[in-house]
Amino acid sequence: MTSPVWHPYAHLKTQAPAPKVVGGDGPRFTLDTGESLLDATCSWWCMIHGYRHPRLVRAIQQQADELCHVMLGGLTHAPADRLARELVRVTPAGLNHVFFSDSGSVGMEVAMKMAVQYHHLRGKPAKRRMLTLMKAYHGDTAGCMAVCDPEEGMHSLFAGFLPQHHFAPAPTAGFEASREEVQADLDALRAVLEAHHEEIGALLMEPLLQAAGGLNMTSPHYLRGARELCDEFDVLLVFDEVATGFGRTGRMFAADHADVTPDIMVLSKGLTGGYLGHAATLATDRVHSAFIGDSPEHAFMHGPTFMGNPLACRVALESLAVFEEDDYLGRIQTLNGVLREELRDDAALRAHPAVADVRVLGATAVIEVHDAAALAGVADFARERGVWLRPFGRWLYTMPAYVTSTHDLRRITEVMKHWFIDRRAP
Incomplete structure (x- = not known):
């Protein structure tokens, strides 16, 4: 049965069924399929502590x-x-x-x-x-x-x-x-x-x-x-x-x-x-x-x-x-170092013909492309690799939760880069 929920920014004729989230923990949320996805977008940039933080709950x-x-x-x-x-x-x-x-x-x-x-x-x-x-x-x-x-x-x-x-x-x-x-x-x-x-x-x-x-x-x-x-x-x-x-x-x-x-x-x-x-x-x-x-x-x-x-x-x-x-400003500085190293300073990524610019500020990174068509399919590509990415227009970005580990952040940046450089199997 089709859900009566009217989703935001969605084209009703072509939108795919929305994955159903049933829980979350730290920087990941869980789908009813059993998939655990690393949230690279911090749920529209607000879940800075990740999911189910015990003190906030x-x-x-x-x-x-x-x-x-x-x-x-x-x-x-x-x-x-x-x-x-x-x-x-x-x-x-x-x-x-x-x-x-x-x-x-x-x-x-x-x-x-x-x-x-x-x-x-x-x-x-x-x-x-x-x-x-x-x-x-x-x-x-x-x-x-x-x-x-x-x-x-x-x-x-x-x-x-x-x-x-x-x-x-x-x-x-x-x-x-x-x-x-x-x-x-x-x-x-x-x-x-x-x-x-x-x-x-x-x-x-x-x-x-x-x-x-x-x-x-x-x-x-x-x-x-x-x-x-x-x-x-x-x-x-x-x-x-x-x-x-x-x-x-x-x-x-x-x-x-x-x-x-x-x-x-x-x-x-x-x-x-x-x-x-x-x-x-x-x-x-x-x-x-x-x-x-x-x-x-x-x-x-x-x-x-x-x-x-x-x-x-x-x-x-x-x-x-x-x-x-918990010294989040210190954590953000660490995340920034990873984003700069893995994305901004990656010469091969910056030189890719589809890429217009790569920018990093704080716990934010974006790969801007010349044509939005270059990002068609990237969300499914990332999901297959255990990462939730939701690009918009010509921008593929990450704004991770501040509790994201450097290992998990490198997983996010790896998926973002591989979309352009090396689309290997999951």
């Missing part, structure tokens, strides 16, 4: 025995209060206020509404457009779709439905580029701000790593320059760290590479280690203080039903504790 069980949910409207509870304090502690200095929601997309919607209302309350209601970057992806809700890449992104069908915002060219200088090499990208950003700053309320960006837009990697100098431009043109700087937060780029947050504090930061995915949906939008005192006043318009009119869910807050607290106590 226990935290959920204990919290469920106390309080599963209560509305945050007019009430509060200890897990939400504790998590907010912990997020203020670990994020860049100055992000002192935390608004919870239930997904990364909603967290970004909160950030955009916050930016528009901030300027309105300051007597600048014209500053209601966003500025974002080409190749950006910020989520699938309507507001987020409007600030995703309108040309190469997945939402072009909805162009007539969406509000219109401004876009700057995607940065072209790589992660290791100097300030001089980044200057052309910053000049392009300045040109858009000079032309439209009177109606731009915020610059949105995925710092250092544009994830679903093609795993593009940019320089910390770009973040510093963007911060300076936003200050110059009275534009809020919003960092979408849904994918980059909690170690993915090699530091706790991508902002830490540049020693930059955005005005607003959005977190999700690794926030709970992937164990429950949750998100947080953090703001500085400057943003928060604009909402303190006497008029009805000073209230921030947003309230997701499940914001601050006690189960999600409790597991997020345990996730952060495990991250720090």
